[in-house]
Amino acid sequence: MDTISFVAIDAHVHFRQDDMLKPFVPLTAMHVARALVMPNTDPPKRIAAQVSAYEQEILDAAGPNSGFEPLMTFYIMPDTTPAMVQEFRKAANYIPIAIAGKVYPKGLTTNAELGVVDYPALFPVFEKMEELGLILCLHGEKPGDEIEGLDREKAFLRILKYIVSTFPGLKVVMEHITTEAAVETILGMSPNVRATITAHHLIITYDDAGGDRLSVYNWCKPVAKMRKDREALVEAATFGNPKFMFGSDSAPHMQEKKRRHDCCAGVYAPPGVALPRLAQLFEERGALDRLPNFAGGFALPFYEILNYLQAPLKEVTLVKEPMIVPDDYHGVIPFLAGKEISWSIKS
Amino acid sequence: MDTISFVAIDAHVHFRQDDMLKPFVPLTAMHVARALVMPNTDPPKRIAAQVSAYEQEILDAAGPNSGFEPLMTFYIMPDTTPAMVQEFRKAANYIPIAIAGKVYPKGLTTNAELGVVDYPALFPVFEKMEELGLILCLHGEKPGDEIEGLDREKAFLRILKYIVSTFPGLKVVMEHITTEAAVETILGMSPNVRATITAHHLIITYDDAGGDRLSVYNWCKPVAKMRKDREALVEAATFGNPKFMFGSDSAPHMQEKKRRHDCCAGVYAPPGVALPRLAQLFEERGALDRLPNFAGGFALPFYEILNYLQAPLKEVTLVKEPMIVPDDYHGVIPFLAGKEISWSIKS
Numbered sequence: 001m002d003t004i005s006f007v008a009i010d011a012h013v014h015f016r017q018d019d020m021l022k023p024f025v026p027l028t029a030m031h032v033a034r035a036l037v038m039p040n041t042d043p044p045k046r047i048a049a050q051v052s053a054y055e056q057e058i059l060d061a062a063g064p065n066s067g068f069e070p071l072m073t074f075y076i077m078p079d080t081t082p083a084m085v086q087e088f089r090k091a092a093n094y095i096p097i098a099i100a101g102k103v104y105p106k107g108l109t110t111n112a113e114l115g116v117v118d119y120p121a122l123f124p125v126f127e128k129m130e131e132l133g134l135i136l137c138l139h140g141e142k143p144g145d146e147i148e149g150l151d152r153e154k155a156f157l158r159i160l161k162y163i164v165s166t167f168p169g170l171k172v173v174m175e176h177i178t179t180e181a182a183v184e185t186i187l188g189m190s191p192n193v194r195a196t197i198t199a200h201h202l203i204i205t206y207d208d209a210g211g212d213r214l215s216v217y218n219w220c221k222p223v224a225k226m227r228k229d230r231e232a233l234v235e236a237a238t239f240g241n242p243k244f245m246f247g248s249d250s251a252p253h254m255q256e257k258k259r260r261h262d263c264c265a266g267v268y269a270p271p272g273v274a275l276p277r278l279a280q281l282f283e284e285r286g287a288l289d290r291l292p293n294f295a296g297g298f299a300l301p302f303y304e305i306l307n308y309l310q311a312p313l314k315e316v317t318l319v320k321e322p323m324i325v326p327d328d329y330h331g332v333i334p335f336l337a338g339k340e341i342s343w344s345i346k347s
Numbered sequence: 348m349d350t351i352s353f354v355a356i357d358a359h360v361h362f363r364q365d366d367m368l369k370p371f372v373p374l375t376a377m378h379v380a381r382a383l384v385m386p387n388t389d390p391p392k393r394i395a396a397q398v399s400a401y402e403q404e405i406l407d408a409a410g411p412n413s414g415f416e417p418l419m420t421f422y423i424m425p426d427t428t429p430a431m432v433q434e435f436r437k438a439a440n441y442i443p444i445a446i447a448g449k450v451y452p453k454g455l456t457t458n459a460e461l462g463v464v465d466y467p468a469l470f471p472v473f474e475k476m477e478e479l480g481l482i483l484c485l486h487g488e489k490p491g492d493e494i495e496g497l498d499r500e501k502a503f504l505r506i507l508k509y510i511v512s513t514f515p516g517l518k519v520v521m522e523h524i525t526t527e528a529a530v531e532t533i534l535g536m537s538p539n540v541r542a543t544i545t546a547h548h549l550i551i552t553y554d555d556a557g558g559d560r561l562s563v564y565n566w567c568k569p570v571a572k573m574r575k576d577r578e579a580l581v582e583a584a585t586f587g588n589p590k591f592m593f594g595s596d597s598a599p600h601m602q603e604k605k606r607r608h609d610c611c612a613g614v615y616a617p618p619g620v621a622l623p624r625l626a627q628l629f630e631e632r633g634a635l636d637r638l639p640n641f642a643g644g645f646a647l648p649f650y651e652i653l654n655y656l657q658a659p660l661k662e663v664t665l666v667k668e669p670m671i672v673p674d675d676y677h678g679v680i681p682f683l684a685g686k687e688i689s690w691s692i693k694s
Contacts, residue, residue: 108559148552148553148554148558148559148573148574149553149554149557149558149559150553150558150573205495206495206496206497206557207495207496209557210496210553210556210557210558210561210566210570211495211496211497211557211570212455212495212496213609213610214557214563214566214609214610214612215608215609215610216561216563216606216610217608219557219561223557223558226495226497227495259563259606261562261564261680261684262560262561262562263560263561263562263563265561333608337608
């Protein structure tokens with residue numbers, strides 16, 4: 001199989017704001033039909049008016065006839081209320097202003113200073129989301145000084161269990177999982193509970209981001225873990241199980257922010273890099289036929305994209321022709337910059 | 348106790364070469380009486396003539412009346428022979444050209460491409476070193492693709508045991524240890540076997556070098572480990588046991604080499620930063636009276652410094668007056684740049 005076409009969905013993307021938004025939206029919009037847009041701008045998108053305005057900015061940046069539509073999220077803060085959540089879905093049959101709310105663990109990643117420590121305090125919000133059919137997206141690392149960075153994802157799995165067992169009807173996505181422990185926990189949960197996996201966490205380990213080698217362009221949250229973890233992620237992604245869906249977590253930071261004293265967390269792996277690299281990986285694992293579901297098919301029903309279909313769902317076509325990843329995109333060094341990938345996107 | 352004076356020895360320093368050597372030697376030479384100088388320049392210092400020439404360069408850079416003398420080492424490569432080793436100590440009573448040989452694990456740190464994979468192949472060299480009374484310095488991480496970065500030090504401990512049990516009369520130093528496992532292993536060995544500990548590994552953990560936070564200026568080999576490891580190191584350093592000696596591993600890299608795609612490994616923590624910060628730490632642990640031995644006293648007999656004394660052993664004086672660590676030294680960003688330390692060196 002030298003060509004593969006499918007509807008690609010990126011279930012986790014950062015479009016940033018201001019000067020960055022305009023050049024970076026098209027890099028996603030040109031390849032995927034839909035993408036779930038993270039709300040961690042500064043200030044964050046936390047109320048309906050902010051989310052609507054942000055959606056319009058993104059649509060404007062994508063341009064007419066892009067065939068791309070953003071799926072919007074809102075930032076859940078410690079003082080978010082059920083009434084605020086209600087605003088995102090004013091009537092059950094309307095297209096929601098946001099389809100998901102995102103909880104960041106306080107202080108652990110970009111613009112997460114406003115994030116959460118006390119998860120139980122948000123249970124009234126989660127209850128309202130369950131009632132409205134809004135999806136809860138979780139950055140799955142437990143905050144707090146008592147935990148070390150490498151242990152945060154594993155420690156978060158108990159928080160996930162508390163949430164899931166309290167709200168069995170709530171759709172929950174643990175985003176960008178990085179550990180074998182997370183794969184096993186998610187596998188044991190109901191179909192309401194899913195996980196996204198990035199392309200880079202399927203390729204690199206801790207040894208590319210601070211172990212044997214350090215490239216700041218491989219450094220993100222959660223930090224890539226060990227080989228056994230990567231292998232569990234690759235197995236999950238290539239097994240063809242709907243619990244595991246592609247979310248690139250494309251997180252552009254200008255070079256200056258990566259190179260400074262305190263490196264900003266984030267890998268920039270837009271679909272133009274991630275999808276060809278995934279094709280290479282899935283082919284190596286004899287699972288190329290499962291890529292369309294991992295990188296789109298499983299997301300379509302879960303995010304209920306067909307329920308509020310507007311633009312037709314365009315397809316992306318990958319071809320087995322080598323490409324060289326660009327050295328930079330508008331001042332942002334991408335994942336695998338300058339490296340060859342054995343697949344590419346048909347233009 | 349607000350003042351403390353002692354003979355400071357830095358048992359591990361990188362003076363680099365060419366343009367870097369001249370400005371960086373004095374930053375060590377002004378504060379410590381002796382320092383063990385690493386041979387991993389490019390090309391490495393592997394034969395007696397190279398080591399002698401390098402020693403002269405260092406003495407010239409330190410300047411007359413510095414009261415500083417370098418203790419020289421040679422780079423042990425896979426093709427190093429017993430005959431080459433003999434050259435460093437032509438007659439038993441003469442001052443040796445080098446007092447120690449250093450083994451780098453192939454590829455694991457700066458200029459370690461010429462390092463070793465096959466340790467048993469070097470046993471004839473180690474035997475000759477044992478006979479001549481030369482010290483074996485080891486970068487204690489096991490090379491090889493089968494091991495992940497975080498596990499390399501622990502995996503090396505078996506190699507250390509093979510060496511030590513084969514050559515019971517050989518003086519061995521496992522340098523810049525970073526793990527609880529290394530502390531325990533060294534503790535169980537004969538008085539011939541020692542370890543050095545850097546200042547930065549007593550202060551930071553993995554969470555400052557890629558876990559929770561990433562500063563490339565905290566990134567070195569071996570990478571800082573977990574909190575339990577740091578605690579074991581602090582205990583070892585402050586216990587007042589001669590097995591554990593200070594070696595700063597001051598490893599200057601120009602900013603450009605830290606900030607590039609592949610970050611060069613090394614923290615620059617010269618004595619002017621490390622000794623005051625150690626005083627703060629030892630005072631916090633109620634062990635200030637043990638700092639002089641950790642940072643000098645234990646090294647004097649082990650490295651047999653009195654046997655070939657030339658310049659008198661000058662003292663450094665630390666005072667409990669706060670200092671701010673400089674933002675940079677000649678283009679190199681130091682450990683704790685811009686941070687306050689509660690002690691300083693009396694000028």
